Amino acid sequence: MVGGRVRTDDVEGRRARADAVLGAAADLIGRWGYDKTTIDDIARTAGIAKGTVYLHWKTKDEVFVAVLRRERVLMLEAVRDSLLAESAPGPRAVFRHLAAGLIGRPLMRAVLLNELAVLGRLALRLRSGTTWRSSFTDFLDTLREHGAIGDDRDERGQLALVNAAFIGVLTTASLMPEHPRLSADEQADLIADVVDRTLGLGAGVDPAALSRATTAYFDAAHTVARRKLAEATGLADRGNA
Secondary structure, X not given: OEOOEOOHHHHHHHHHHHHXXXXXXXXXXXXXXXXXXXXXXHHHHHOOOHHHHOOOOOOHHHHHHHHHHHHHHHHHHHHHHHHHOOOOOOHHHHHHHXXXXXXXXXXXXXXXXXXXXXXXXHHHHHHOOOHHHHHHHHHHHHHXXXXXXXXXXXXXXXXXXXXXXXXXXXXXXXXXOOOOOOOHHHHHHHHHHHHHHHHOOOOOOOHHHHHHHHXXXXXXXXXXXXXXXXXXXXXXXXXXX
């Protein structure tokens, strides 16, 4: 620390260590499940001492919370980058990229589907969480504000349909035999199709205005996700916005 301020290299070192731990934890939990993964396993895989893990987190539960927040940041970054690659992505494209981003992050998928083999004893706790429900609700609100969603169902019905599309397609795909099983791209396309057709997305809306609103929404969601990750790694007050 110099002049009462944490040196940049100290902050970067802490951030790098935290990222190594969270990356190792995400990989191990995805392969072995939460209950079978230990702090010793995580430290060994990350190539650091066990005590270093405890510089950031007091318990394995705290590590897992940080892992999920990191996974959410990475997923939102993937979705945002995909949207920026399109000139004026419509609502169907948004849900398609959301689905692809979710499928590409196995732990986020496990949380949505409440997979006991992965989540273990934390499944019940995560089941009562509001992260995904809040995400879908907030984006549906954005679509509603721009008249980009049908009005033949109330907000609860619309939210139920979106959840049914994601959970239904992902669960069905996981249960299919290997030969006819849908690829990740096919699953994302099917989810987007189901949401599009059941909610009547995008009819009579200004594409440019909706694109701006969508970009603003995901920028804001990404900012919030990064802040929560910083809080979960103990770096919120050390230069990690």
